[in-house]
Structure formats: C-alpha cells, structure tokens
Amino acid sequence: MELIKELRSKQEEIEGLKSLVTNACEEKDMREMAAEELLETVEEEKRLQHELFRSLLPKDEADERDCILEVRAGTGGEEASLFAMDIFRMYEKYAQKNGWKFDVIGIMESAVKGYKEASGTISGPGAFGKLKFESGIHRVQRVPVTEKSGRLHTSAVSVAVLPQADEVDVQLRNEDLRIDTYRSGGSGGQSVNTTDSAVRVTHIPTGTVVAIQDERSQHMNKAKALKILRARLYEIERQRLHMNRSKLRSEQIGSGDRSERIRTYNFPQGRVTDHRVGITHHSIADVMEGENLDVFIDALLLQEEMDAIASFAA
Amino acid sequence: MWARHVRDRRPFQYVVGNEHWRDLVVAVRDGVLIPRPETEAVVDMVRNVEGFADGWWADLGTGSGAIAVAVARELGPEGKVFAVDVSEVAIEVARLNVQRYGMQDKVEIRHGSWFEPLEDVKGKLMGVISNPPYIPTDDLPRLQPEVGWHEPKLALDGGKDGLEHLLHLCEGLSSVLKPGGFFVFETNGNKQSEFLVDLISTKWSSSFHNVEAVLDFAEIKRFVTGYRR
Structure with missing residues (x-):
C-alpha cells in the first residue's frame, strides 16, 4: 500500500514537472531545471513500479532465515x-x-x-x-x-x-525420536565414567539420522543434533510444498x-x-x-x- | 601426571579438574563424584514442573553442585536452591562452582546429612532433587577402575541393595515438600526404579501421586519422579 501511495505521488510530480517544462512563459533556467528533475523522477517511477511488481510476486518466506x-x-x-x-x-x-x-x-x-x-x-x-x-x-x-x-x-x-x-516450525515429539549415546549398554549412571559425549538422534517416522560428537557434553551434542534435525525435516516439508507449487511452473x-x-x-x-x-x-x-x-x-x-x-x- | 591417568586409570576429569556437563564446565577434584551425562536430564525434568522458577528447591547430596547450579540458572527472582552435602570436600567444590557461575544469591550451601540441615524450610519446598549413592555394596569391587579406584565411596555406595539412601530420602520427602511439590531421584536402573515406584504408590499412596519411572537414553529406568498430594 505504501508503495502505491508513493507511486501515485511520483506520478503527480511528473505531471507537474511536465507542465512546467512545456509552459513556455517560464524562464529558461527554470525550464532546464524542471527537465532535469523530470528525468530523475521518471527513473524513480520506474524503480517504484518494479518494486511494486516484485512485492506482488510470491515470496519464499524462508529467504530471511539463517x-x-x-x-x-x-x-x-x-x-x-x-x-x-x-x-x-x-x-x-x-x-x-x-x-x-x-x-x-x-x-x-x-x-x-x-x-x-x-x-x-x-x-x-x-x-x-x-x-x-x-x-x-x-x-x-x-x-x-x-x-x-x-x-x-x-x-x-x-x-x-x-x-x-x-521449535514452532518443526515440533519434534519425544516418541518419534530415538537417541543413542555411547553409554548405551551396561548399567550406566554412577557405575560408568567416560569422556565420550557423542549423540545420535534418529527421527523414526522419516528415518532421518543426525550424529554429533564435537561438543563436550552430551546435552550440548543433543541440542545441536536436534537443531540440524529440525532443519532437515523443515526442508523435507518445504520441498514437498515446492513440488506442489512448481508443477504450475515449467x-x-x-x-x-x-x-x-x-x-x-x-x-x-x-x-x-x-x-x-x-x-x-x-x-x-x-x-x-x-x-x-x-x-x-x-x-x-x-x-x-x-x-x-x-x-x-x- | 599422564602416567597416573593411563596406568592408574585416574579419571580424565580429575586430571584436568573439570567436567563438561550440560552447558557448564563444572570443577571437580578427588573426593567428589564426577557428574554423569544421564543426570543432565534431571534439570530438564525440573524445568517442566509448573511454576518451578519461583520455588524453593533442595539438591540433596549435591557433590560438585552441578545440578544445583544448573537449576539455579533457570530460576526466577523468587527461586532458590538449597545444596546439601555431608562431605567437606563436596561443600568446598560446590561453593567453587556456585561462584564460577555467580549463583551465590540463588544457591545456599548447607553442610549436613540429607534432610538434617533443612529443618527450617520443612513443608516449604517446591521440589527435592537427589542423585544419591545407589550402587549395591556387593557391586563396588567390580566397577570400572576409573570409578571404583578413584571416585569417593561415599558418593557411590548405596548399601546392601543400593537402596539404603534412596529409602531414607523417600521417607523424609513428605515432611519437607509442600503440597503439590515435585521430587526426582536418580537410581541404579530398572530394578531399583520399579521397586521404588511400587513402594511409594502403594505404601504412601495417600501422600504422593503420578509416581513414575523415567527412562534415560539407553532405555533404562533411571529416574523416579512424582508429586506430593
């Protein structure tokens, strides 16, 4: 809407400038200045038209994301x-x-x-x-x-x-996740001490697997793995939507x-x-x-x- | 130093004096238990308790203070954690970790055994958290050397069935928790958790509800949680 208003006012400006230029009774300097300004304003108008047109095109809402x-x-x-x-x-x-x-x-x-x-x-x-x-x-x-x-x-x-x-885009349900750590097996807890904090997260419905091992605590590795898992699942969903849409485009x-x-x-x-x-x-x-x-x-x-x-x- | 690590199987965390736990770097030294990754989940359970942020919590047998500090960092202005331990070394290390994360205002360290130092807050606690010693005495000689040779018996030895301290904790719960209060204990696994859930929901069913065993990532029933009526 803002763009349309701006475009309208530019068009009015152009009209005004045109009449100045064509009005012979004005001074020569004045006419030249008006002519110059008219060219600039026409350029401006083109830019605004283009922008307006672009704003009407369907946008990928993911574009602004990290x-x-x-x-x-x-x-x-x-x-x-x-x-x-x-x-x-x-x-x-x-x-x-x-x-x-x-x-x-x-x-x-x-x-x-x-x-x-x-x-x-x-x-x-x-x-x-x-x-x-x-x-x-x-x-x-x-x-x-x-x-x-x-x-x-x-x-x-x-x-x-x-x-x-x-979390809003992709809600992961605990029952859909399998989390494996190197501590699996044995009694675990106080009985075991290792420095291995690797985590592998499996999203059971899609079979997507993410393994992370470079963070130093299991908690951090899990958080990172879930972040990547979310991105992968989001991408799968986006691709699906995209396929639907692009059937319309050659x-x-x-x-x-x-x-x-x-x-x-x-x-x-x-x-x-x-x-x-x-x-x-x-x-x-x-x-x-x-x-x-x-x-x-x-x-x-x-x-x-x-x-x-x-x-x-x- | 490295020779001791390799030959004597001294835990790496004692060599470097730190353990990475959740998003914390927790100071540890001989005489305190090195916090385990399974226990990281305890903090998430606490966070899921409605209104947890403004309650008073107790971490019994706090050891390095890892749980107390991690919980304290999630609390609101009214929230508070009482970190209790009977070991002098643990108290010292816990104090160090509380300072390291600037939680002096949120964590109050108290020296003593289990509920003893909490007389003045009886019936006022929103929650009790504990990772008490739970390994059956008979299993101690068979532990991996890093644990059995180097970590404190005081933090591992749970008596005959490993249940000695867990049972003591269960008995004291109802008098310190306020109505609606939450508890979470870590256990040695399926057998202990099943036994405790069964015990609390039959013998003390009038005092507690929603008592359940919670799995760790290895699908072992690692925790027992519930609410005071």
Whole structure:
C-alpha cells in the first residue's frame, strides 16, 4: 500500500514537472531545471513500479532465515575432500563479507586433512535467500596436489543449504525420536565414567539420522543434533510444498535438487561456470576467496524473479 | 601426571579438574563424584514442573553442585536452591562452582546429612532433587577402575541393595515438600526404579501421586519422579 501511495505521488510530480517544462512563459533556467528533475523522477517511477511488481510476486518466506550449510566430498577421493574444504572456506569468507555469523558445526577430516564432510550455521539477514542457490553438485577440474604425474582430475563436491527452523516450525515429539549415546549398554549412571559425549538422534517416522560428537557434553551434542534435525525435516516439508507449487511452473532453478550439477570450477583455465544461468567468471581465485560469488547469485536471483513473473503472467 | 591417568586409570576429569556437563564446565577434584551425562536430564525434568522458577528447591547430596547450579540458572527472582552435602570436600567444590557461575544469591550451601540441615524450610519446598549413592555394596569391587579406584565411596555406595539412601530420602520427602511439590531421584536402573515406584504408590499412596519411572537414553529406568498430594 505504501508503495502505491508513493507511486501515485511520483506520478503527480511528473505531471507537474511536465507542465512546467512545456509552459513556455517560464524562464529558461527554470525550464532546464524542471527537465532535469523530470528525468530523475521518471527513473524513480520506474524503480517504484518494479518494486511494486516484485512485492506482488510470491515470496519464499524462508529467504530471511539463517541457514545450515553442509558440504560433502563426492567422487574423486582425497582430491574431492580437499576441494570440499576449499568450498567450505569459500562460504565462510563469503559469510564474513556479508557480515553474517559463521559457526562450524562439525568437520570430518579425510586422510590428507581435507574435509570428508563439513557443516556450519550461517546467521544473518537474508542468509538463506542468497545461499539457497548453492545447493547441488559443484565440479572441480584441476591437478591435485596429491597427484605426482600432473594429470588433470575431475571430482565433485555436493553442497546443501537448508533454512534453519525453530521449535514452532518443526515440533519434534519425544516418541518419534530415538537417541543413542555411547553409554548405551551396561548399567550406566554412577557405575560408568567416560569422556565420550557423542549423540545420535534418529527421527523414526522419516528415518532421518543426525550424529554429533564435537561438543563436550552430551546435552550440548543433543541440542545441536536436534537443531540440524529440525532443519532437515523443515526442508523435507518445504520441498514437498515446492513440488506442489512448481508443477504450475515449467522451468525451475534453485530447486535444491542435490543431484543437479550446478557449477564447474576449472583451475587450469582459471574459470568458474554456472550451468544454470550459463555465466562464466574468469577469476577463479576471487571466487574461491568468496569475492565474486555475487555474480552468480545475482544472476540466479534475477532468473528466479523472471520465472516468477513468467508464471505470474501465465 | 599422564602416567597416573593411563596406568592408574585416574579419571580424565580429575586430571584436568573439570567436567563438561550440560552447558557448564563444572570443577571437580578427588573426593567428589564426577557428574554423569544421564543426570543432565534431571534439570530438564525440573524445568517442566509448573511454576518451578519461583520455588524453593533442595539438591540433596549435591557433590560438585552441578545440578544445583544448573537449576539455579533457570530460576526466577523468587527461586532458590538449597545444596546439601555431608562431605567437606563436596561443600568446598560446590561453593567453587556456585561462584564460577555467580549463583551465590540463588544457591545456599548447607553442610549436613540429607534432610538434617533443612529443618527450617520443612513443608516449604517446591521440589527435592537427589542423585544419591545407589550402587549395591556387593557391586563396588567390580566397577570400572576409573570409578571404583578413584571416585569417593561415599558418593557411590548405596548399601546392601543400593537402596539404603534412596529409602531414607523417600521417607523424609513428605515432611519437607509442600503440597503439590515435585521430587526426582536418580537410581541404579530398572530394578531399583520399579521397586521404588511400587513402594511409594502403594505404601504412601495417600501422600504422593503420578509416581513414575523415567527412562534415560539407553532405555533404562533411571529416574523416579512424582508429586506430593
């Protein structure tokens, strides 16, 4: 409503300025100033129209949320784990650039000190909205440091970005959860003393399993595991809703399809290509530093908007 | 130091002087029981009691004071915890932990055996919490060395069936709790919990209701809880 009012007043202003410009009896200076202002105001009007239009498009209410990032090494063995580490750090740097908070949840290291699996939370305004397009397979082509003969390898890393969910979004019922600890078996309690605090939570209805071991008390590991479990269940529900909606739309990007190859990082040629929008960026070093990720993200956001407009018009 | 840890099976928590428990880092030393992860759940049960935040609570056999501090941190302005222990070392360590979390105003430490130091608050308590010694004397020689060789017998030895102190606690409950008051005890497991639930809900059914055994994550009936009528 605010936007409409603003738009109306701009249009009135334009009318006023037009009459000033066309009114020949005014002084020359005055006319020039009015003409200049008219151009600015017309620009303004366009911007407002666009904004108004965007505000009418269906919005993903998860966009403003914090998110959970999960990176897993895929095909390519140890080299994939090294690239998983590079990718994970790329998002860490990108988060810092955006003023978001980045907390590591857990890292499983590979033999060469890469990451087999790594997860973290990213909190800050609009974190999920920008990072949601990152879900999918990221492919890397380079000569691994582990490679003696200098052959080019292709390996892959999968990335998942989930919006965070709280107790209100996902209500976990105790009877749906199975919680396993390393203290299972034996009499437990005062009879046992270990320093192992690992917890594995299983959501029985969906079979979703989350294991956390890097916090120092069982209580903290459980709290973290439940947080991730909530995000996973929320994502399942979102996907379901999304599927229903996108039946109406033909093309869909950022669908979060984890098996879709979305981007290729080619080190010898120093380029990064996003296959969904067909954009290639020629400074791979900047991208890995979290610098120019926005080139892709902005293009993807624009495409999402266009798709939404297309489906709106249809 | 490390040789003692490895060769003598000295608990790691005694070596470093701390145990991570819930979101706390609890100071521990020889002579006090190292708080166990199972016991973390006790605090969640207390939090589920209606109006818990403004009540007076007693943690009997507080040891390191872990439960008392964790509960105190959840309380409102009127709430308070009496942390009782008969051991001098425990009193000292509990005081350290209370200070570490700045809970001096919320936790009152009292030296003495079980209900003895609580004469002046009889009938005023919203809840009684206890993780008393409950291991049957006969089982003590077979404990894992970290526990059997190093942790205080005083905090582990529950007498013949391990029930000596638990029974004493059950008997004293009704006189300290106010009507509607809550209690939670940790036990050695299924046998003890079933026995206590049965005993309280038959012998003292006029004083207590909703008496039940609560499972730990290993599906063992680890706790007994209930309310005073």
